[in-house]
Amino acid sequence: MKKNGMIYKFSFYGFLKNLRFFEPFIILLFREEGLSFFQIGLLYSIRDLTTNIIEIPSGIYADAFGRRKSMLLSFSAYIISFLVFYLFTGFYFFAGAMIFFAVGEAFRTGTHKALILEYLNIKGLKNQKVSYYGRTRAASQFGSAINSLIAAALVFYSGNYRYVFLATALPYVLNLINLTTYPKELDGDLIQLKKGAISEQLKTTFKAFFAIFKDRDAMRAILNSASFTAFFKSTKDYLQPVIKTLAISIPLFLSWSDTRRTAVIIGIVYFIIYMLTSYASHSAEKVSKRFANIAKAINVTFWIGASFLFIAGLASWKSFGFLSVLVFLGLYIIHNLRKPMNVAFISDQISNKVMASGLSVESQVTTILMVIISPLLGVLADIFSVGVALACLGGIMFVFFAFVKVNEKLIIK
Numbered sequence: 001m002k003k004n005g006m007i008y009k010f011s012f013y014g015f016l017k018n019l020r021f022f023e024p025f026i027i028l029l030f031r032e033e034g035l036s037f038f039q040i041g042l043l044y045s046i047r048d049l050t051t052n053i054i055e056i057p058s059g060i061y062a063d064a065f066g067r068r069k070s071m072l073l074s075f076s077a078y079i080i081s082f083l084v085f086y087l088f089t090g091f092y093f094f095a096g097a098m099i100f101f102a103v104g105e106a107f108r109t110g111t112h113k114a115l116i117l118e119y120l121n122i123k124g125l126k127n128q129k130v131s132y133y134g135r136t137r138a139a140s141q142f143g144s145a146i147n148s149l150i151a152a153a154l155v156f157y158s159g160n161y162r163y164v165f166l167a168t169a170l171p172y173v174l175n176l177i178n179l180t181t182y183p184k185e186l187d188g189d190l191i192q193l194k195k196g197a198i199s200e201q202l203k204t205t206f207k208a209f210f211a212i213f214k215d216r217d218a219m220r221a222i223l224n225s226a227s228f229t230a231f232f233k234s235t236k237d238y239l240q241p242v243i244k245t246l247a248i249s250i251p252l253f254l255s256w257s258d259t260r261r262t263a264v265i266i267g268i269v270y271f272i273i274y275m276l277t278s279y280a281s282h283s284a285e286k287v288s289k290r291f292a293n294i295a296k297a298i299n300v301t302f303w304i305g306a307s308f309l310f311i312a313g314l315a316s317w318k319s320f321g322f323l324s325v326l327v328f329l330g331l332y333i334i335h336n337l338r339k340p341m342n343v344a345f346i347s348d349q350i351s352n353k354v355m356a357s358g359l360s361v362e363s364q365v366t367t368i369l370m371v372i373i374s375p376l377l378g379v380l381a382d383i384f385s386v387g388v389a390l391a392c393l394g395g396i397m398f399v400f401f402a403f404v405k406v407n408e409k410l411i412i413k
Contacts, residue, residue, distance in 0.1 A: 007136065010116055011179055014140030019171035019224075021151040021164035022085070023144075024270045026239045028262065029161040030094070039091055044234070046095050048367040048374065050102035051109075053246050055364040058106040066187045067111050067118075068179060071175025074107035075176045079169050086165040109363040111301060113343055115186045129347060130294075134340040138278045141336060145274035152267020156260050175340060218346070219405055221298075222362045224356025224404040225342035228302050229362075230369035231397050232335045234377055240327045242312075243269055246321035273329050277336040287337055294345050295408040300336065302401055305334040317387025324387070343407070 022029070030040045062070035081100035084093060116133060120126050154164050247265035248258055256264075280287075291297040308331040315324035346362060373393065380389035 002335035006183075007132070009178060010112075010119075010136045010180065011139035013112065013175060014136050014148075015143035016171045016175040016178065017204045017375035018143035019147045019150070020144075021147060021168045022082075022161075023163060023237075024148050024151050024192065024266050025155060025161045025238045025240065025263075028244060029164075030248055031241070032161060033089060033094075035091060035094075037378035037381040037389075038375060039101075039378070041062040041093055041375035043091070043098050045371045046104070047098040047102045048370040051105045051185065052364055052367040052371065054103060054106035055109070055367065058111055062107070062111045062114065063188065068124050068182050068184070068187055070107045070111045071115075072176060074104045074111070075172050075179065076104075077101070077107070079172050081117060082165045082169045082172070086162060092244055094235035106363075114188075116190050116346055117343075118186050129131065129344040130340050133343050136285070137336065137340055140276035141274050141280075143274075145271050145278060148267050148270030148274060151406050152263045152270075155263035156267075161259075178378075179371050189393045220363060220404060220406050221342070221346050224298060224302060224406050225338070225346060226362050226365035227369060227397075227400050227404050228305060228335070228338060230366045230373055230399075231309065232305070232331065232391060233366070234373040235390055235393055236328075236335075238377070238381070238386055238390060239325070240266065242316050242321060242324050242328070245316075246325060254304065269325060269329075273332050276329065277332050280333045283337070293408060294341055295406045298341055298345060299401075299405055299408065300339050301334050301341075302404070303398075305338070306333055306394055306401065308334060308394075309397060310391050313387050313390025313394055315387070315394070317385055317391060373410070 015092055022166075027040060030043070058070060077100050081097045081104060084097035084100060088094075088097075113133070116136065117129065120129060120132060125132065154167055155161055243266050244258075244262045247262045250265070253261045253264065256372075287297065291300065308327050312324045312327040312331065315321075315327060342362075377393060379390050380392055
């Protein structure tokens with residue numbers, strides 16, 4: 001792969017973006033504040049529904065007026081969210097923080113991928129999409145690995161989960177600075193601010209955007225990616241209570257509080273997970289080439305991911321905590337193998353002129369599914385157990401596959 005300065009800026013963006021020190025402890029924090037799993041599911045739904053509402057206009061804004069401006073707005077909203085989480089407590093304040101977080105997500109998801117793909121298009125490197133995006137995603141996953149260690153250290157020395165939100169604001173400020181150095185040409189073809197030009201551009205963008213829904217193959221590619229991501233994102237944080245149960249059951253560090261013991265084990269486990277997922281993203285192109293085509297790879301990994309989720313839930317239900325953590329690790333790896341493949345596959349089905357909008361469709365479908373899945377998962381966890389809830393979601397994934405299997409004989413456009 002040909003390297004240059006932008007690959008480092010893209011990678012630095014991904015590294016800083018994934019320094020979310022709260023992520024390894026978010027469910028444990030909510031539980032410590034007295035929230036039920038159902039309330040946690042509602043918070044996730046508030047975040048996802050807000051993201052869903054803003055997703056399409058944010059993608060159109062990015063394509064029509066500037067992807068870089070969209071990213072700067074995104075990270076400003078993130079920082080406000082982190083400060084609200086740190087300064088206030090209670091379900092309703094958390095809901096407000098989730099709304100700001102959703103604004104950040106809506107203006108970010110799809111947009112940075114579009115910046116990368118626009119760069120590859122300008123430089124004539126479109127054939128390196130899987131490799132290029134896989135390497136930048138590997139940097140993101142490496143950031144997540146470092147994130148887990150820093151987050152664990154923060155919780156261990158403070159004995160409190162709340163400080164992780166304040167600490168997260170720092171790398172996001174640094175990313176704001178990084179984004180301002182991106183060249184203007186990555187914004188794509190933008191309009192001039194003159195009478196009638198804006199409305200005309202919006203009409204053109206909307207037309208191209210909704211044309212995506214008429215393309216059956218493009219929509220199936222989007223649904224395949226979106227449904228897998230929705231199940232993964234809805235369930236991935238439930239690894240935290242599984243690890244906590246495992247940490248408390250292990251006869252180590254008995255002189256420490258449960259919070260500190262859990263922080264150490266979570267830090268170690270998440271570090272291992274993200275180091276492996278970083279390697280998985282880096283290896284996405286090699287893995288995809290082991291299959292007859294990229295569509296085949298996408299279908300097989302979907303089935304494997306569903307199996308991993310089901311087994312993880314079953315193992316947790318039967319109190320095989322170590323096995324559950326191992327299988328969860330496999331689910332993380334599969335997710336990160338799929339992402340570069342999915343981005344490349346989807347981008348082959350839609351015009352680069354509305355790339356941010358097209359990838360925002362994928363993000364929007366993801367959020368619609370998560371709005372449904374998250375509360376359902378919470379209810380099942382409250383009524384039965386976390387293990388049973390995860391196993392049920394794994395079973396539902398198998399059903400979804402019948403509707404989102406991509407055409408393996410599809411001719412790339």
